[in-house]
Amino acid sequence: MKHMKDVYGKETSATHGSYLTLRKMILSGELPPGQKLKIEQLRGLLNTGASPVREALSLLTSDMLVERIDQRGFRAAPVGKANFEEILLLRCSLEETALQASITNADALWEERIVLCHHHMKKAMKAGTANFEDTHKNFHMALLSNSKLPVLERYCSQLYDLNIRYRNLAADGPRYQERSIQTEHQNILDAALDRDAIRATVFLIDHYRKTGEYLGRQIKN
Amino acid sequence: MKHMKDVYGKETSATHGSYLTLRKMILSGELPPGQKLKIEQLRGLLNTGASPVREALSLLTSDMLVERIDQRGFRAAPVGKANFEEILLLRCSLEETALQASITNADALWEERIVLCHHHMKKAMKAGTANFEDTHKNFHMALLSNSKLPVLERYCSQLYDLNIRYRNLAADGPRYQERSIQTEHQNILDAALDRDAIRATVFLIDHYRKTGEYLGRQIKN
DNA sequence: TTGTCAACAAATATCGATTTTTTTGGAGGC
DNA sequence: GCCTCCAAAAAAATCGATATTTGTTGACAA
Numbered sequence: 001m002k003h004m005k006d007v008y009g010k011e012t013s014a015t016h017g018s019y020l021t022l023r024k025m026i027l028s029g030e031l032p033p034g035q036k037l038k039i040e041q042l043r044g045l046l047n048t049g050a051s052p053v054r055e056a057l058s059l060l061t062s063d064m065l066v067e068r069i070d071q072r073g074f075r076a077a078p079v080g081k082a083n084f085e086e087i088l089l090l091r092c093s094l095e096e097t098a099l100q101a102s103i104t105n106a107d108a109l110w111e112e113r114i115v116l117c118h119h120h121m122k123k124a125m126k127a128g129t130a131n132f133e134d135t136h137k138n139f140h141m142a143l144l145s146n147s148k149l150p151v152l153e154r155y156c157s158q159l160y161d162l163n164i165r166y167r168n169l170a171a172d173g174p175r176y177q178e179r180s181i182q183t184e185h186q187n188i189l190d191a192a193l194d195r196d197a198i199r200a201t202v203f204l205i206d207h208y209r210k211t212g213e214y215l216g217r218q219i220k221n
Numbered sequence: 222m223k224h225m226k227d228v229y230g231k232e233t234s235a236t237h238g239s240y241l242t243l244r245k246m247i248l249s250g251e252l253p254p255g256q257k258l259k260i261e262q263l264r265g266l267l268n269t270g271a272s273p274v275r276e277a278l279s280l281l282t283s284d285m286l287v288e289r290i291d292q293r294g295f296r297a298a299p300v301g302k303a304n305f306e307e308i309l310l311l312r313c314s315l316e317e318t319a320l321q322a323s324i325t326n327a328d329a330l331w332e333e334r335i336v337l338c339h340h341h342m343k344k345a346m347k348a349g350t351a352n353f354e355d356t357h358k359n360f361h362m363a364l365l366s367n368s369k370l371p372v373l374e375r376y377c378s379q380l381y382d383l384n385i386r387y388r389n390l391a392a393d394g395p396r397y398q399e400r401s402i403q404t405e406h407q408n409i410l411d412a413a414l415d416r417d418a419i420r421a422t423v424f425l426i427d428h429y430r431k432t433g434e435y436l437g438r439q440i441k442n
Numbered sequence: 443t444t445g446t447c448a449a450c451a452a453a454t455a456t457c458g459a460t461t462t463t464t465t466t467g468g469a470g471g472c
Numbered sequence: 473g474c475c476t477c478c479a480a481a482a483a484a485a486t487c488g489a490t491a492t493t494t495g496t497t498g499a500c501a502a
Contacts, residue, residue, distance in 0.1 A: 013292060014456070039484070049457045051272060054485085055279050062283020064372065071234060071463065073484060086370050093318060149307050151285070155376060234485065259453070270487045275455085292493065294454060
């Protein structure tokens with residue numbers, strides 16, 4: 001395979017394409033935690049050579065989605081309650097910092113951005129389309145996107161994905177959207193638009209804690 | 222080169238060896254910020270093939286020491302005042318969390334560990350040996366090593382390295398150790414041993430702020 | 443002079459094959 | 473029966489070569 005088209009039809013390198021595919025498979029649980037990731041096997045799955053696969057796995061290592069064992073290959077990162085709770089803790093702490101910085105730098109462009117992302121998310125939720133998860137992440141990242149702290153935003157994005165992975169792994173439990181997530185999102189958005197940093201972060205963190213409490217109960221380890 | 226020996230004489234893969242070498246070169250400033258990192262050129266420098274070099278560069282990407290430009294290769298990560306200040310801010314915030322957690326979990330083993338690391342650091346400083354930087358990092362990481370929050374510790378380690386890079390890049394300024402760093406370290410250690418989380422974090426953050434203030438003045442951008 | 447475009451040069455990305463290392467599965471000794 | 477050691481198989485790591493992309497130069501036309 002010389003070229004590859006990603007989900008949006010744009011051309012990407014074999015490495016980047018493999019990265020995106022594997023990432024999605026790990027986040028969705030299709031590649032379960034701890035699973036050995038053999039190059040040869042993935043090579044077949046992805047229709048590509050060993051080099052792009054190795055490089056994609058290397059990149060996933062930095063996202064903490066893949067573990068590399070020296071000279072012994074790669075495996076999907078293991079999961080556990082302690083890990084889940086650390087992620088929740090860090091998310092609350094880091095996103096609080098990021099959201100407050102974002103609000104401090106608030107401007108019209110950012111406001112429009114978060115309003116739009118919120119709209120797209122609501123629409124996707126109502127339609128029940130498959131890309132709801134993407135719009136949900138977009139909304140949350142948009143909230144932080146005005147912080148002018150790119151490293152922090154990167155960490156938040158990483159942790160968001162790790163959290164989503166746990167949600168997907170626990171997907172069989174009782175329906176999770178029973179809580180009125182829509183209201184919670186609306187509250188965060190309104191507080192952000194009011195430039196009320198305190199209220200916005202309280203809503204945001206509460207949003208995470210509630211989700212965390214729900215998911216935490218489902219994880220064995 | 223089939224085998225490679227790292228600094229401690231242990232056998233490592235070509236990839237890992239290349240990773241360590243390149244990392245050191247970027248942190249020390251030998252490979253200056255923004256510099257194009259051509260595979261062929263590094264291949265010669267490291268006496269190895271293209272694959273290990275590429276993989277090492279991929280790994281360095283996750284440490285934010287190397288930037289990858291799609292289809293256009295790699296370059297040493299650029300630097301700037303905004304980046305420096307973000308790193309300082311995040312370090313203060315994350316290390317505060319980590320140190321407090323470490324102290325909360327304090328036990329005899331941890332105490333021994335930090336006392337030992339501190340001793341090694343003092344010894345290396347007095348002797349003026351080249352490995353002072355390593356012992357310094359070891360001491361700071363040992364302080365956080367009892368947090369039971371591995372992801373947080375990983376972030377702290379990353380940010381520590383990024384900060385060291387700035388220190389090395391500004392190395393030509395007036396002697397930086399004029400401040401009594403020894404006292405500052407002693408204060409942090411003593412407070413940690415007293416299990417006084419508040420006092421320890423105040424000393425620690427003050428330590429970073431002072432260093433940051435000094436270094437910040439040296440960075441142009 | 444300036445802008446465009448083709449041919450060339452350089453560098454990246456990828457492939458297929460080879461070399462090393464780890465793992466597996468017994469055979470033989472205790 | 474259980475451990476140790478050795479060969480065979482599997483997998484990972486690495487290499488050398490090829491294909492693809494990007495960057496550059498200079499001729500030619502507007």
